[in-house]
Amino acid sequence: MTSPVTLITGSSSGIGLEIAVQAAGGGHTVVATMRDLAKAHRLRDAARAIGVTLDIRQLDVTDADSIAACIDGVVDTHGRLDALVNNAGAGHVGTIENESLDTVRDVMEVNFFGVVAVTKAALPHLRASGGRVVTVSSVGGAVGQPFSEAYCAAKFAVEGFLESLAPVAETVGVRVSIVEPGAVASDFVPNIGLDRASMVADAGAYGPALDAYLARSGQSFANAQSSADAAAAVVAVLDSSAPTLRVQTSAGASAFVGTKLVDLDGGAVLGMTRTWVAAAD
Template identity: 65%
Template structure:
């Protein structure tokens, strides 16, 4: 049998790194991408410890030329895992519209760039697209306005794309973690003096940060999320929506009743099938 190939974005740390290693251990040929391959050390060390190899390539999801260059050399692609993203904490009055655009570029348009480039290959292989979103794509959260807007956009885009892609044999899924113990939180760009700069929002920001520290003290591991992504790669008919922990299901469940997306997909499938 031909070894199946998966391309994973954002593999220098966290969920992406863990998924790259777990997929390689499951027999996939893993193309592990990141914006700066000089940061591949942790991934390569983890792969070596696991006794597997990964194919590290440069890919900046915000640069269409970089995306095209990475995908152009592929003869086959069976799955895409859109994982690259960046957290952001802030509120509208105190940041620029350019700050918000930058969050959208990474977390929304980056997903679109890579998925668009991958779809011809995925149609040929009858493959699948897995996109790591967040419970922040279901419920808007304080001081996460730009981040949640981007994740809401990804969720809506993929939910709309799924029935269309299915007519060409491509499965589309979104994977929604809650709090995950990774470097993601340290990359939100919040300055050390954020409370001093918050002005009238300082009390609310202080309460938010206290709640967030508590949530991440009980966070799910990136390895656990990775194991679920690898299961989805192999699933015969993967669900559209996968919430990765009991905490994520309880949180999103306050808004979603159709937890696996099947009711929406059954409805919209009937519009195009």
């Protein structure tokens, strides 16, 4: 069989880097993309360490010209596109009274509209190849979490978009899947640039709740899944002959998302998340 041509966004570090290397090791022709090619050294080193070759290209998921140039270039070079992995995204912590609407729009632009724009551009080529779209969402795409309003809103939107697209895309031979990691030990959280003390000091009336939430989050990430393990779940979806719509990357993520999927009145989710923002006695 021809090696499937797989484009991955957000490949400079973390889950995206691991997806690129593992997929290439598994026989995919990987086009690994990132916004800033100056950050490609870690990816190149990881690929070299296991003896695989990657096609590394620039792609900014918030820039229509960058998207078009990248996808057109991939098809010109490789003659086809078999899979798209939407992995690029950015974390965010904040609550709406204390931040601007422009900040919320920026979070939506990267985490939601970026997925929509790249998927739209890729679909004609995926339709031609009978390919698939695999999108890295989050357990935050199923369960709303304190001080993650904009981020979870974006991930909820991603999941609604893809869940709605899936049956339509399937009629033209394209499979759609959503992968939901929980806490993952990667650069994703450090890249948010959290300064707990200053954030709590600036949070005003929300300070005690934010302090409690950040303390709980620190404990969660202390026991986080590795990027490699989370990426393996994504690659398994890429290679599956019958991929499901929704996949979690760990038993903990499945249990967490399961809280929402059986919670018809919302009481179970609120009962859980209220404890995250309760100040210690």
